[in-house]
Amino acid sequence: xxxxxxxxxxxxxxxxxxxxxxxxxxxxxxxxxxxxxxxxxxxxxxxxxxxxxxxxxxxxxxxxxxxxxxxxxxxxxxxxxxxxxxxxxxxxxxxxxxxxxxxxxxxxxxxxxxxxxxxxxxxxxxxxxxxxxxxxxxxxxxxxxxxxxxxxxxxxxxxxxxxxxxxxxxxxxxxxxxxxxxxxxxxxxxxxxxxxxxxxxxxxxxxxxxxxxxxxxxxxxxxxxxxxxxxxxxxxxxxxxxxxxxxxxxxxxxxxxxxxxxxxxxxxxxxxxxxxxxxxxxxx
Numbered sequence: 001x002x003x004x005x006x007x008x009x010x011x012x013x014x015x016x017x018x019x020x021x022x023x024x025x026x027x028x029x030x031x032x033x034x035x036x037x038x039x040x041x042x043x044x045x046x047x048x049x050x051x052x053x054x055x056x057x058x059x060x061x062x063x064x065x066x067x068x069x070x071x072x073x074x075x076x077x078x079x080x081x082x083x084x085x086x087x088x089x090x091x092x093x094x095x096x097x098x099x100x101x102x103x104x105x106x107x108x109x110x111x112x113x114x115x116x117x118x119x120x121x122x123x124x125x126x127x128x129x130x131x132x133x134x135x136x137x138x139x140x141x142x143x144x145x146x147x148x149x150x151x152x153x154x155x156x157x158x159x160x161x162x163x164x165x166x167x168x169x170x171x172x173x174x175x176x177x178x179x180x181x182x183x184x185x186x187x188x189x190x191x192x193x194x195x196x197x198x199x200x201x202x203x204x205x206x207x208x209x210x211x212x213x214x215x216x217x218x219x220x221x222x223x224x225x226x227x228x229x230x231x232x233x234x235x236x237x238x239x240x241x242x243x244x245x246x247x248x249x250x251x252x253x254x255x256x257x258x259x260x261x262x263x264x265x266x267x268x269x270x271x272x273x274x275x276x277x278x279x280x281x282x283x284x
Contacts, residue, residue: 004045004055010159011044011152018148024227025220032141039127039145043152046123047160050114052105061104065097113190115157118183122194124150125201132206143211 019037022028028036045056069092073085080088113119127149131142157180183191214220233239 004048007044007048007156007159008041010155011041014044014151014155015040015148018151021224022144025224027214027220028141028144032137035131035135035137036141036145036148039131040148040152043123043127043149044156046149046153047115047119047156048110050105050108050112051110057101057105061097061101065093065095065100068096069093108190111160112187113184113194115160116181116183116191116194117154117157118191118194118198120150120153120157122198122201123153125198125205128205129201138210139206139208140210140214142206143208147211 015037018040019033022036023030023033046060048054048056049060051057069089072092073089076085076088108114124146128142128146131137131145132139137145161180183194185191
């Protein structure tokens, strides 16, 4: 099993690369990029919430306890006295951070249902619902965050499977196949409950029309292709197209000045260099 640091590093790398693509293609506004990328990083450790002593589990329940306790505090701020508000705030925090944490780990076990593709879909749908209805993000941004969460969880599961193969010892560990699976066959009740949770969360999720239309847009992929590589110099120093020196001046000028309707600069054809160079007087 990969450790916490490895999962975070891989999740950050993948989420950063995807965030760069979405930013370059103007998929989301710059102020939403960090929020979307954070979902991918969080997803890279979410399957370990069923590991009691893991940092992912402790951070998840601590964050959940803070969120719910403050939500209750603000909800009853005008209805209860200060002493009552303190009791509600402290009681809800302790109840979720410690009691719910202990109960959760009594009925769950590591590499169970949360290490499955079914759970990955549920994590993604929950992210969509939270971003849309609790963080008040646009539905397209919410679905994009859900996609980042899904990719982060899949990266976690894939890493755990890779670490189950001992390449140096040329053997497969007993844990192989317990991370990347569709559902938990050892606990069919857990799998059934997760399936119900997926269906219920999908019902709660906002429409995905904007997200699907944006991702499948031809203009999006054309813009990504156009911005993938530098057009002149790498970092303003190294020539990005050293072969352009073989092109004729007319072709080079046409290639630099012509802008086709699709926004992509017409490529300059490479010409073979002459086999013999002319002499100073112009004779071959």
